[in-house]
Amino acid sequence: MFNSRTVSVASGGLLAAAALLIAGAYFAEPATAKSMTSGETHEDNLVASVAAGGRLYDDWARETAARKPRKVHPLYPEEGLYADQPWQTWRCVTCHGWDYKGSEGMYHTGPKYTGIKGIAGKRGAEIGEVIEILTDGKHGYGDMMDDQDLLDVASFVVNGQTDVDQVIDPVTRRAKAKPAASSVYFSTICVSCHGADGRMMDTIPPVGDVARTDPWQSLHKMLNGHPGDDMPALRAFSLPTILSVLAYTQTLPSHDRLASISRGGKLYDDWAKEIDRRFPEDPHPSFPTGVEIAVGSNTWRCVECHGWDYKGNNGIRGIRNLAGAHPLAIEKILTDETHRMDDFLKHKDMTDLANFISQGQVEVNEFIDPTSKKAKGNKDTSPEYFLTLCATCHGEDGRAIRTMPPLGRVADNSPWKVLHRMFHGHPGDYMPAWQASMPPTIAKDVLAKLQTLPVKK
Ligand code: HEC
Ligand code: HEC
Ligand code: HEC
Ligand code: HEC
Known part of the structure; x- marks a missing residue:
């Protein structure tokens, strides 16, 4: 496993390290840094430390396998998108953005708006100053990250931020690189985990979709790797090389829409059967007590609560209002307190369900007379x-x-x-x-x- 955190810069106490850094010794004497770990040069360590810091910036709790905070971060706005998912509000990226520009970048509007400034102004700043910001009363990371983590994430802030406008067109979201019909890097590095077309992992959207909708996130992950996972960090390659990979991933396909809708329909019908697992033992907590269901059915099936006609069942409302809705809005419902489907389903399953609800459900009364139950067609016509x-x-x-x-x-x-x-x-x-x-x-x-x-x- 590629874990640069074990080889990165300081091994001594934070204060000693920070003092060195503040004194400007950080970039001065290769020998000082070299002595810290066996055989690694200062620059090697710096790159690895920055990449580790990039992953911490992304999701430090996942990277360090720490327990997720349960309270909302005090600096996070009450009405923000993630206010009901406390741990999300502790990710640096939630407030400062994948483009590091905070409210002046991609988060200047939209559901992820927080009004919080970016960190771009601290590029090239003193590491010690950044550590102080992170451990002050406002950010409060002093109790949550160890010295090494703080040093890594500060190294990232100071030495690791890409000037995104130089490399990604903010309007078209295209990588500023020649469009590429193939990529040596993708086909030999990424392929083993993401598949030749970037669609192999069902825990995340297709790599092509992420690269087109959020190229800043893609670039950040390519440079630094994915928190808590084995994905390599490409930071050691040149920026143009990494941009060429980004440009290539922007050409990779999305999921097939129609296949997704029909699979969503099957999940709605019986998700356990479709993904080949068992329903939880206990009845669904939202299922009304005292209501009998058919033998062989289960209270966890969407259809038991929302109906074959999508108009609601067993006293529970239907899903008709969500026809045509944005799939992401539907996915949010599926992870709410009532549903908590993210405990059982993967990203791909949720996408399929959302696509079905948005695009696949029909107004059944156009096909079937609700009183006589007769089909509104002609048996002899076709x-x-x-x-x-x-x-x-x-x-x-x-x-x-x-x-x-x-x-x-x-x-x-x-x-x-x-x-x-x-x-x-x-x-x-x-x-x-x-x-x-x-x-x-x-x-x-x-x-x-x-x-x-x-x-x-
Ligand atoms: C809940 C929101 C939130 C989170 C999470 C957050 N910050 Fe901040 N950060 C802020 C706010 C607000 C400011 C501005 C504070 C001020 O102006 O006093 C700020 C300021 C900064 C600054 C100074 C920027 C400047 O130019 O003055 C840096 C650097 C920074 N944060 C880094 C981080 C890092 C690294 C993390 C993750 C370990 C992080 N922040 C997590 C809200 C957040
Ligand atoms: C060793 C396996 C591995 C390799 C090789 C790998 N990745 Fe990943 N990648 C992962 C894992 C694991 C995740 C996180 C999956 C999750 O969150 O469930 C991930 C996540 C991502 C994401 C984030 C998607 C999202 O929405 O969270 C992007 C973008 C990405 N990888 C691109 C790449 C590119 C481009 C390459 C090649 C340069 C690559 N990866 C190589 C394992 C790998
Ligand atoms: C390739 C084979 C195949 C074709 C073609 C096919 N089906 Fe099926 N169908 C199946 C199988 C297998 C089942 C599940 C059987 C079981 O439950 O054991 C099934 C189940 C069904 C059910 C579910 C019945 C229930 O118990 O609720 C319906 C309704 C149905 N099919 C209708 C159709 C209609 C209408 C067509 C043509 C438009 C069609 N099928 C074409 C194989 C097929
Ligand atoms: C045990 C019952 C139950 C099951 C099973 C269930 N839901 Fe729900 N669902 C509810 C209740 C109750 C509501 C309304 C209250 C709420 O939103 O919390 C609801 C609301 C919804 C809504 C929003 C409807 C609206 O008009 O606001 C959607 C969409 C939805 N469910 C989809 C699903 C899907 C997809 C599944 C299967 C993965 C599912 N539900 C499984 C009980 C259930």
Whole structure:
């Protein structure tokens, strides 16, 4: 594992180190620094210390495996985005930004606005002065980070900040480098963890998306690595080299939108089955007591609370209001006190669910009459669709798959469930999702056809 923190500059007490630094000895005598760790030169140590500091700036609690603070940072504005996630308010980046410009940079507006100044003014400052700021009553890191961490993060502030406007166009967000059709660096370094197209890790968005929407964050992570993880820090390479990697990652693909929506539909149906794990033992704390649910179902399934018609179930409101909403707003709901889905699902799963809720749910009354439960289509208009698309697996009478009840019966009893599964597929199974390929009129006709199939096994 690449852990520069064990080889970085000072090994003695903070005060001694800071005194040296304040005295200006930090850059003066290579011999002084060299004597501190075996065989490493001062410059090697400095680069490693700066990179470690960059990771601490990003998320020191994750980098040092410290316990996350439970109180909101006193300097964080009450109405800020992260006020209900206390530990986030202790990350330097939350207040000062990936571009180090605080309220004068990307956080000058938008949900991450804090009105707090950047740290760019301290580039080249005295290390001791920065340590003093961090340990003063306002920042309060003296009790949370050890001497080495404070020294590293201060080294980053003083020696590690990139002048981002020189390297990233603030308007187009493009790296100021030649667009690259390939990258030796990406294909040999990043590929092992992120995959050839940057989409392999399901705990984070595709690398291409991050590089396009937040190139400052990408650049910071490339230079310093990822807190608490093995991702290498590229800081030792030249800046133009690193920019060429950034430019290349900006060309990498996003997740496939339609595949994401239909997978989200399957997660809504039964997320445990789709990701192949078990639901928690205890019933969902928000599930109303005294309500019976069907055998084989579970109170943790979204559909048990929000319904196959998306209009709410068991006395709980529906999700219709969120159709068309920004997926990030939906993801925030999924991590709220009621849901806490981030305890169970990965980033990719949350994205898929949010995409389904935003783009995949339909107004079911357009397909199904809510009183008679009859499909609003014609069984005789498009029979070829059922016969070619469904009968191959389900049989011409809908009874060929012996592990499920006859399709005709399900279509009569729960047409909304059938519509949902026809559109998004069956969780944990290979059945295709038909929403995107089937125009609504055809879908209604197929559903009408299913309601004519035999209901007995
Ligand atoms: C909750 C918000 C918040 C967090 C988190 C935070 N700061 Fe600050 N920081 C501030 C505020 C507010 C100021 C301005 C204080 C003032 O003007 O007295 C500031 C000032 C600074 C300055 C001086 C900038 C200048 O030009 O005067 C530096 C350097 C700095 N912070 C570094 C850090 C580092 C490193 C971390 C993480 C270890 C960090 N800050 C975490 C809010 C924060
Ligand atoms: C040894 C494995 C490894 C290598 C090699 C690696 N990374 Fe990472 N990377 C990670 C891990 C782990 C994370 C954090 C994942 C998480 O938060 O769940 C990460 C996170 C990131 C992020 C942040 C995404 C986000 O939204 O949090 C970016 C950007 C990134 N890597 C880019 C790169 C680039 C570019 C390269 C090649 C220069 C690279 N990584 C090489 C393991 C690696
Ligand atoms: C045990 C019941 C329960 C389960 C299971 C459940 N929710 Fe909820 N959900 C609620 C309640 C109660 C609310 C409204 C109160 C709230 O927002 O805290 C809600 C609200 C929502 C909202 C916002 C609706 C609006 O109009 O504001 C969305 C979106 C949502 N849930 C999605 C999901 C998804 C996706 C899942 C599955 C991963 C899920 N829920 C699982 C109970 C549940
Ligand atoms: C490639 C095979 C395949 C095709 C094609 C296919 N299905 Fe399925 N379908 C399955 C499997 C497998 C299941 C899950 C069976 C189980 O629960 O054991 C399933 C389940 C279903 C269910 C869920 C029934 C329930 O118990 O709730 C519905 C509804 C359904 N299919 C409708 C359709 C329709 C409509 C079509 C054509 C538009 C279709 N399927 C095409 C394989 C297929």
